[in-house]
Amino acid sequence: ARGAGPRGSGGEKGRGGGAGRRAALRRAAAAAAAHTRPRQTRAYPRNQLFSHWSVRGLSCGRTGSEEYFWLDQVVIHVGALSLKESQELARHAAEIGADGIAVIAPFFLKPWDKDVLINFLKEVAAAAPALPFYYYHIPALTGVKIRAEELLDGIQEKIPTFQGLKFSDTDLLDFGQCVDQNRERQFAFLFGVDEQLLSALVMGATGAVGSTYNYLGKKTNQMLEAFERKDFSSALNHQFCIQRFINFVLKLGFGVSQTKAIMTLVSGIPMGPPRPPLQRASREFIDEAKARLESLDFLSSTYLKDRNLESCS
Numbered sequence: 459a460r461g462a463g464p465r466g467s468g469g470e471k472g473r474g475g476g477a478g479r480r481a482a483l484r485r486a487a488a489a490a491a492a493h494t495r496p497r498q499t500r501a502y503p504r505n506q507l508f509s510h511w512s513v514r515g516l517s518c519g520r521t522g523s524e525e526y527f528w529l530d531q532v533v534i535h536v537g538a539l540s541l542k543e544s545q546e547l548a549r550h551a552a553e554i555g556a557d558g559i560a561v562i563a564p565f566f567l568k569p570w571d572k573d574v575l576i577n578f579l580k581e582v583a584a585a586a587p588a589l590p591f592y593y594y595h596i597p598a599l600t601g602v603k604i605r606a607e608e609l610l611d612g613i614q615e616k617i618p619t620f621q622g623l624k625f626s627d628t629d630l631l632d633f634g635q636c637v638d639q640n641r642e643r644q645f646a647f648l649f650g651v652d653e654q655l656l657s658a659l660v661m662g663a664t665g666a667v668g669s670t671y672n673y674l675g676k677k678t679n680q681m682l683e684a685f686e687r688k689d690f691s692s693a694l695n696h697q698f699c700i701q702r703f704i705n706f707v708l709k710l711g712f713g714v715s716q717t718k719a720i721m722t723l724v725s726g727i728p729m730g731p732p733r734p735p736l737q738r739a740s741r742e743f744i745d746e747a748k749a750r751l752e753s754l755d756f757l758s759s760t761y762l763k764d765r766n767l768e769s770c771s
């Protein structure tokens with residue numbers, strides 16, 4: 459998933475930027491990546507994937523005389539069914555200089571209440587005690603429905619590195635209460651339901667992480683900018699426009715496979731097939747999604763060249 463947000467996509471209170479720190483991180487990540495370079499035909503173990511991502515993410519690009527980094531922050535998801543594996547991944551994330559770690563609830567042997575879940579998260583966080591820690595709340599996929607608002611109550615006493623939450627659920631009452639009950643704390647509230655982001659911004663979301671930002675990022679940024687300048691009518695138009703596309707693909711059947719297909723379509727970069735049990739997106743899906751992207755002006759070549767997308771709003 460990719461981040462978007464008015465105040466950064468996560469970990470905005472992180473550990474400070476600076477070219478020196480970035481250069482050091484880049485060296486550490488490059489060393490780790492070189493040490494474990496996989497052969498082309500082998501699947502990447504997760505730690506190798508992290509190293510390679512960090513190297514790429516912390517690399518510089520250049521526009522004119524200005525140098526910039528591809529990513530502002532790299533927050534690594536280290537959740538796993540096994541506590542030990544999660545801890546190893548957390549240690550590795552710290553070694554390669556990640557800006558933070560995130561963890562979903564284990565979903566085979568599920569935690570049955572808040573305390574049990576916090577205990578698990580605490581053990582993972584303790585393996586990387588200098589890294590900001592995020593809980594990734596995604597009940598539709600984990601089946602762990604412990605309310606985030608309950609989980610946050612007193613969490614920093616148990617997990618001192620707790621920094622915030624990625625909230626991937628449509629329960630805006632729960633989300634609103636997370637924000638409302640933690641106003642004194644500087645938590646990051648990263649929202650993960652792209653079609654509802656505007657509502658979450660109104661409630662205090664500080665950023666967003668979601669799948670559609672990989673290809674609807676420009677439209678989302680227009681919405682964020684309108685929101686920042688308090689032009690709520692334009693912000694709503696942009697959100698509705700995004701909803702039109704998401705609503706359309708949700709009805710066709712939308713998940714990771716379809717996301718890969720759309721990303722391939724929009725970027726021209728082959729994303730490869732999904733792993734079983736997932737199946738490739740069907741030809742019909744790709745054709746229909748393409749037509750919809752075109753009709754909303756999300757796919758035209760001019761879209762990539764800074765076109766104003768008012769036709770959609």
Ligand SMILES: CC(=O)N[C@@H]([C@@H](O)[C@H](O)[C@H](O)CO)[C@@H](O)CC(=O)C(=O)O
Pocket residue numbers: 459460598599626650651652653667668669670704
């Ligand atoms: C259940 C799900 O996949 N949610 C997505 C959303 O970005 C979602 O695809 C989008 O809101 C469309 O419904 C993200 O919150 C999760 C995600 O991108 C990820 O974990 O990589």
